Amino acid sequence: MILYIGRRLLGVTGVLIAIAAVTFTIFYVLPSDPAAAACGKSCSVERLAAIRTHMGLDEPVWKQFWEFASGIFTGRTMGSGQYALHCDFPCLGYSYENSESVWGLLMDRLPVSASLALGAAVLWLVLGLSAGVTAALRKDTLTDKVLMVGAVAAASLPVYFTSMMLIYGLIRTAGLLPYPQYVPFGSDPVHWASNLLLPWLALAVLYAAMYARQSRSSMIETMAEPYIRTARAKGLPRRTVVVKHGLRAGMTPILTIFGMDLGGLLAGAVITESIFGLPGIGRLFYGALSSGDQPVILGVTLLAAAFIVVANLAVDLLYAVVDPRVRY
Amino acid sequence: MTTTLAPAAAPTGRGPWQLARAELRRRTSVKISLAVVALFLVMAAAAPLLSRLGGWSPEEFDKTAVDPYLGGQPLGTLGGISADHWLGVEPVTGRDLFARVVHGAQVSLLIAFAATAIVVVAGTAAGIAAGYFGGRTDAVLSRLMDLTMSFPSLIFMIAMMSVAKDVNRIALMTAVIGLFGWPGIARVVRGQTLSLKHREYVDAARVNGSGSWRILTRDILPGVAGPVIAYTTLIIPGMIATEAALSYLGVGVRPPTPSWGQMIAESVAFYDTDPMYFVIPSACLFLTVLAFTLLGDALRDILDPRGSRS
Numbered sequence: 001m002i003l004y005i006g007r008r009l010l011g012v013t014g015v016l017i018a019i020a021a022v023t024f025t026i027f028y029v030l031p032s033d034p035a036a037a038a039c040g041k042s043c044s045v046e047r048l049a050a051i052r053t054h055m056g057l058d059e060p061v062w063k064q065f066w067e068f069a070s071g072i073f074t075g076r077t078m079g080s081g082q083y084a085l086h087c088d089f090p091c092l093g094y095s096y097e098n099s100e101s102v103w104g105l106l107m108d109r110l111p112v113s114a115s116l117a118l119g120a121a122v123l124w125l126v127l128g129l130s131a132g133v134t135a136a137l138r139k140d141t142l143t144d145k146v147l148m149v150g151a152v153a154a155a156s157l158p159v160y161f162t163s164m165m166l167i168y169g170l171i172r173t174a175g176l177l178p179y180p181q182y183v184p185f186g187s188d189p190v191h192w193a194s195n196l197l198l199p200w201l202a203l204a205v206l207y208a209a210m211y212a213r214q215s216r217s218s219m220i221e222t223m224a225e226p227y228i229r230t231a232r233a234k235g236l237p238r239r240t241v242v243v244k245h246g247l248r249a250g251m252t253p254i255l256t257i258f259g260m261d262l263g264g265l266l267a268g269a270v271i272t273e274s275i276f277g278l279p280g281i282g283r284l285f286y287g288a289l290s291s292g293d294q295p296v297i298l299g300v301t302l303l304a305a306a307f308i309v310v311a312n313l314a315v316d317l318l319y320a321v322v323d324p325r326v327r328y
Numbered sequence: 329m330t331t332t333l334a335p336a337a338a339p340t341g342r343g344p345w346q347l348a349r350a351e352l353r354r355r356t357s358v359k360i361s362l363a364v365v366a367l368f369l370v371m372a373a374a375a376p377l378l379s380r381l382g383g384w385s386p387e388e389f390d391k392t393a394v395d396p397y398l399g400g401q402p403l404g405t406l407g408g409i410s411a412d413h414w415l416g417v418e419p420v421t422g423r424d425l426f427a428r429v430v431h432g433a434q435v436s437l438l439i440a441f442a443a444t445a446i447v448v449v450a451g452t453a454a455g456i457a458a459g460y461f462g463g464r465t466d467a468v469l470s471r472l473m474d475l476t477m478s479f480p481s482l483i484f485m486i487a488m489m490s491v492a493k494d495v496n497r498i499a500l501m502t503a504v505i506g507l508f509g510w511p512g513i514a515r516v517v518r519g520q521t522l523s524l525k526h527r528e529y530v531d532a533a534r535v536n537g538s539g540s541w542r543i544l545t546r547d548i549l550p551g552v553a554g555p556v557i558a559y560t561t562l563i564i565p566g567m568i569a570t571e572a573a574l575s576y577l578g579v580g581v582r583p584p585t586p587s588w589g590q591m592i593a594e595s596v597a598f599y600d601t602d603p604m605y606f607v608i609p610s611a612c613l614f615l616t617v618l619a620f621t622l623l624g625d626a627l628r629d630i631l632d633p634r635g636s637r638s
Contacts, residue, residue, distance in 0.1 A: 015474070015475055015478050018475055019475075019478065019479060023484075023487075026487075026488060026491065152618065152621055152622060152625070153618060155621065156565065156614050156617040156618040156621060157614060158569055158572060158573065158576075158589075158592075158610075158613060158614075158617075160573075160576055160592065160593075160596075161592070161610050161613075161614070164596060164599055164606065168599065168600075172600070260477075264480055264481075264482070267480060267483070268483070270482065270483065270486065270577065271573060271576065271577065274577075285483065285486075286486075286577070289486065289487065289490040289579070290490075292491075297487050300483060301480060301483055301484060301487060304480030304483050305478055305479060305480050307480075308478050308479075308480060309478050312478070
């Protein structure tokens, strides 16, 4: 087990380095001059050259990448002389836009994105799995058909459409909810939840629909397994058969997609955050795109990748707990 | 005792594809979704013709259709739907929505289909190679699949689309969307190939001296075709939605070229005063995605009964 975790952690590091290298290369191969962007319109040639040196842009690309990658683990000093700037571990560089540390920016925004993702995840797991399992247990009945037609329709709605409908229906017309404004959980949990309810719903509708479809087919397959028949033949109550024998095996495939989905959302739901004006990582990323703020773009991409690979690792380890057939 | 036995129905020799077709024809959901898909495909293919029929080109302004005193609101009811403008007009500019929707269908579906083609060809090739050759080929390809799947794809697509500026946007978008989709189908094909490669008929072909290429194309490929077709239909809606999302975020095709996602993004500012402007492209997007999903579900049930349960 420990050996397995060690090997996986090594793999995770490898994946992250590969993603960093690819991202880094793309932003250097594709035409963009961050020095010119940082320097502004009335920029003299000398000043541009000075900025280039300061940013390390005159070094070869591989060396820049090495500086960047090792900086994440050890911290580094950027520039030299009176402009030298020490960037502590974990160093992702400084934003070109406002010279703040990228790590600091990300950590400022993370609570918003995490609140959005985790709340929505709870909602979509409850909605999606209960709909899926109900439909599977009542296969080919009216309940099943209604639930699945609803699921396939909801899965076809883009998140911005659902969001606009919710804003229009619940805020503008009915006036039931306030227009979302992020309130930190620590300062007021009730307002935190009531403000995030709408974005949670908007995000959860799409995922709940997909999870309902997935969990239905997975549950139908499980309930057709011989061991379920055995459990029934032993005279176990239906409840026990479904909950203890069926769900456990039926939900393992869901765990895999859940890891990927949650991992991807933790580092920012770009569309949802921008529609509801939530100051999360997705919005930070979107803003960085228009100003060409490369360190921020790189930082968000890396953080998102890190969340995905860590979530996948967590899921694989959970498998050993949930599924007795899996042994590492 | 003489009973006249009705002659046993002679086996009609219907192949799996014929059976699949018969099963498809039986389902109502398939008929409806096929009709919707066909409608949008015709719309996309005949976009220039249709907009000429409607009398407006997608980039033509019509100031007489909007009210300059009401902030450019379309004149008339339901967003200016009239005999002249079949689906109404855009606020402020007065551009014809029918013409923009059909040209938008062309852009959206072109990108979605081209990206799907890239994904399916690359995914099938990688999956077959990994499954059939095994060993080091499999190890390398499988690692590559894991790596690609670890990329935060939407964030990465947005970043790539926004950095590259002066190129053919449609081609770029197709490539970027296609880049991240292939591992899903490659895994399906790899699994299928693994189960096929030691079947008797494949062994027989090998003993008969068929080369790898011949076995792969003649024996393995037909065996994986069913799941591939089903999977292809199921990823098209995802591709359409991704294209729309990128265009919605403003990193897709550049205006004035219309696409559904971009039209929805522009209409958001008017959702209060001119809801029809928001409803029309949204409905097109919704119907297309829904129809392809239903079609894919049916195809998967029929062509890949194992896959539908796993």
